[in-house]
Amino acid sequence: MANLVIENVKKRYGNTEILKGINISIKAGEFLILVGPSGCGKSTLMNSIAGLEDVSEGRILIADKDVTYTSPKDRDIAMVFQSYALYPNMTVEQNISFGLEMRKVPKADRDVEVQRVADMLQISHLLDRKPAQLSGGQRQRVAMGRALARRPQLYLFDEPLSNLDAKLRVEMRTEIKKLHKKLGTTIVYVTHDQIEAMTLADRIAVMKDGEVQQLGSPQEIYDNPANLFVAGFMGSPAMNFVPTKVVEQNGVPMLELATSTTVALPFPKAESLKSHLGKTVLLGLRPEMITEPQPHKEGQPFVTTTDIEVEVTEPMGADTMILTRINDAEINCRSNPMYSAEAGAIIKMMFDTSKAVVFDQESGQRLDL
Amino acid sequence: MSNPSVGRKKSGLDKLLRVALYTVLLIVAAFYLMPFIVMLLTSFKDVEEIRTGTLLSLPSVLNFESWSKAWSSACTGSSCGGISPYFMNSFQIVLPAVAISTLLGAINGYVISLWKFRGSDLFFAALLVGCFIPFQVILLPMARTLGWLGIANTTTGLVFVHVVYGVAFTTLFFRNFYQSIPGELVKAARLDGAGFFTIFYRIILPVSTPIIVVTIIWQFTQIWNDFLFGVAFSGFDTQPVTVALNNLVNTSFGGKEYNVDMAAAIIAALPTLAVYVFAGKYFVRGLTAGAVKG
Numbered sequence: 001m002a003n004l005v006i007e008n009v010k011k012r013y014g015n016t017e018i019l020k021g022i023n024i025s026i027k028a029g030e031f032l033i034l035v036g037p038s039g040c041g042k043s044t045l046m047n048s049i050a051g052l053e054d055v056s057e058g059r060i061l062i063a064d065k066d067v068t069y070t071s072p073k074d075r076d077i078a079m080v081f082q083s084y085a086l087y088p089n090m091t092v093e094q095n096i097s098f099g100l101e102m103r104k105v106p107k108a109d110r111d112v113e114v115q116r117v118a119d120m121l122q123i124s125h126l127l128d129r130k131p132a133q134l135s136g137g138q139r140q141r142v143a144m145g146r147a148l149a150r151r152p153q154l155y156l157f158d159e160p161l162s163n164l165d166a167k168l169r170v171e172m173r174t175e176i177k178k179l180h181k182k183l184g185t186t187i188v189y190v191t192h193d194q195i196e197a198m199t200l201a202d203r204i205a206v207m208k209d210g211e212v213q214q215l216g217s218p219q220e221i222y223d224n225p226a227n228l229f230v231a232g233f234m235g236s237p238a239m240n241f242v243p244t245k246v247v248e249q250n251g252v253p254m255l256e257l258a259t260s261t262t263v264a265l266p267f268p269k270a271e272s273l274k275s276h277l278g279k280t281v282l283l284g285l286r287p288e289m290i291t292e293p294q295p296h297k298e299g300q301p302f303v304t305t306t307d308i309e310v311e312v313t314e315p316m317g318a319d320t321m322i323l324t325r326i327n328d329a330e331i332n333c334r335s336n337p338m339y340s341a342e343a344g345a346i347i348k349m350m351f352d353t354s355k356a357v358v359f360d361q362e363s364g365q366r367l368d369l
Numbered sequence: 370m371s372n373p374s375v376g377r378k379k380s381g382l383d384k385l386l387r388v389a390l391y392t393v394l395l396i397v398a399a400f401y402l403m404p405f406i407v408m409l410l411t412s413f414k415d416v417e418e419i420r421t422g423t424l425l426s427l428p429s430v431l432n433f434e435s436w437s438k439a440w441s442s443a444c445t446g447s448s449c450g451g452i453s454p455y456f457m458n459s460f461q462i463v464l465p466a467v468a469i470s471t472l473l474g475a476i477n478g479y480v481i482s483l484w485k486f487r488g489s490d491l492f493f494a495a496l497l498v499g500c501f502i503p504f505q506v507i508l509l510p511m512a513r514t515l516g517w518l519g520i521a522n523t524t525t526g527l528v529f530v531h532v533v534y535g536v537a538f539t540t541l542f543f544r545n546f547y548q549s550i551p552g553e554l555v556k557a558a559r560l561d562g563a564g565f566f567t568i569f570y571r572i573i574l575p576v577s578t579p580i581i582v583v584t585i586i587w588q589f590t591q592i593w594n595d596f597l598f599g600v601a602f603s604g605f606d607t608q609p610v611t612v613a614l615n616n617l618v619n620t621s622f623g624g625k626e627y628n629v630d631m632a633a634a635i636i637a638a639l640p641t642l643a644v645y646v647f648a649g650k651y652f653v654r655g656l657t658a659g660a661v662k663g
Contacts, residue, residue, distance in 0.1 A: 047556075050556070050560060052556050052559065052560075072556075072559045072560050073559060073560065073561070073562040073563075077560065078560060079556070079557065079560050081553040081556070081557060082553070083551050083553050085551060085553035085554045085556065085557040087554065087557075087558070087571075087572050088576050089572065089575035089576050090572075098558075098561050098563075098571075099560075099561035099562055102561050102562035102563050102567070103562050146557075146561075150561075
């Protein structure tokens with residue numbers, strides 16, 4: 001177990017800068033997730049931590065030791081790959097023990113370790129098989145077993161679940177989380193799936209264009225996104241963005257919405273909007289903050305009930321998504337399936353702005369931090 | 370099943386097409402086999418029978434005399450020991466040349482596909498040019514090189530020439546094959562602590578069987594059948610069998626012994642034939658490997 005410090009790491013290929021000065025530091029035992037759209041540099045960063053790619057600038061420290069120029073095998077890390085990268089010519093047992101063999105661990109100790117890992121991952125009955133004879137989920141387990149066998153200081157997971165079908169992915173996700181709780185190891189995990197990021201991470205680094213947009217706990221990132229990109233990337237369905245005009249009512253800045261009627265919404269950090277009076281800002285409001293009127297919320301300070309026109313409804317079982325248009329933006333609302341809403345009807349909805357955020361329309365930066 | 374008449378009609382047409390297909394295949398096969406059949410028939414006849422009969426007439430008795438003569442007592446130029454010593458020469462050239470060029474090709478392909486370095490694509494492109502250089506072009510420079518290396522007119526020299534000439538092809542084969550191996554495999558092995566040669570030997574080579582077979586067949590056939598290098602760079606007692614065959618056919622005292630010529634030609638072709646028979650299915654499989662993913 002070890003802490004990991006990434007200091008101002010830059011990576012250039014010719015004139016293109018892939019990583020533009022990454023700073024991340026996590027404590028021993030933390031589960032860090034690098035998340036972002038493809039091409040954001042998360043895999044390059046992962047490879048740099050592993051030592052499979054050299055960095056152009058900056059330092060990487062594992063367990064307070066500078067490993068920037070250390071070869072991959074001496075960094076004491078293990079990696080689980082997207083394609084699993086199991087050695088096709090070796091049995092499961094040989095796959096798991098290969099790393100130990102390379103490190104000259106005696107055969108007897110290797111056998112003990114293989115058995116321990118196999119028991120932990122429940123793959124003891126597969127030890128004699130070749131990777132080609134395994135299902136996707138089993139291969140996934142073997143790949144993890146190979147990483148676990150060496151008991152490295154740091155685990156790297158490179159999109160390990162993206163080749164599994166949806167059901168298995170959810171199962172393995174839970175297992176990885178359990179495993180982390182049990183072993184307490186430091187893990188860096190790359191994914192483009194924001195649900196994986198939310199469910200697994202202690203800390204999430206949202207990346208875009210070779211920069212860390214925000215580093216924080218899943219809840220921080222969800223509730224307090226640093227900018228428009230982070231807000232839009234995390235959460236499913238995505239956060240609603242409504243261009244609204246800042247108006248003044250009784251000396252307090254409010255956000256104006258043109259639904260079926262025109263209504264002004266209160267905002268928790270109203271003073272941060274003062275400088276934008278009369279201008280248009282982007283209001284960010286998560287779908288679950290626009291619901292059917294809920295009696296227990298009635299009368300709370302940042303709750304407004306107003307009429308909207310239903311465009312489409314999407315029943316999802318537990319909730320029904322109601323789509324509408326406000327200020328020329330498409331809006332997703334999450335309502336109780338029992339609440340009657342038909343396309344074309346005008347219905348009452350409750351807007352809770354207590355967790356709303358506002359962004360600058362041009363730069364996408366948060367205005368109310 | 371619900372409409373039997375349609376089914377019957379279709380199967381009738383099917384049958385007709387199948388018959389036509391097999392007819393065409395048989396004709397083509399016969400066409401390609403014809404020269405070999407003529408050779409075989411001729412080799413079993415004696416000189417008298419050849420002169421009086423037609424090309425396709427069957428021999429009256431199976432006469433193996435011409436075979437033993439071709440093998441051990443026919444004259445090739447000034448020596449009269451048959452083609453057997455040259456047959457052995459060929460093996461002495463082919464076996465090391467195939468082994469070395471295949472191994473070098475495997476390592477080259479491994480580096481070019483899985484350990485890409487700055488300029489590795491350019492290196493590969495340059496190597497590919499080697500596939501397009503005609504044999505004749507390198508005769509003189511190679512003769513100078515062999516002389517300079519002190520291995521002119523030796524088996525070693527011929528092995529060297531074939532290795533140099535073959536590496537371009539073998540590298541191409543292995544590179545294309547390794548292109549389909551995910552780079553993550555090498556990354557995983559590096560993290561596991563394996564080095565360059567350990568990865569090659571423990572992980573890459575064991576999955577290379579199809580392409581190794583292809584390369585061996587290709588190289589074996591190429592080098593065994595080579596005449597030009599053999600005639601240009603061999604000494605009197607290091608001649609490969611192809612050169613000896615040429616000498617045998619061109620050496621005649623009195624009448625031409627077509628039966629001996631044919632027997633010698635078949636003997637000279639036997640090893641490549643055997644390689645195809647034993648490994649042919651890998652050849653097709655290996656050539657198409659990577660063409661279809663999955």
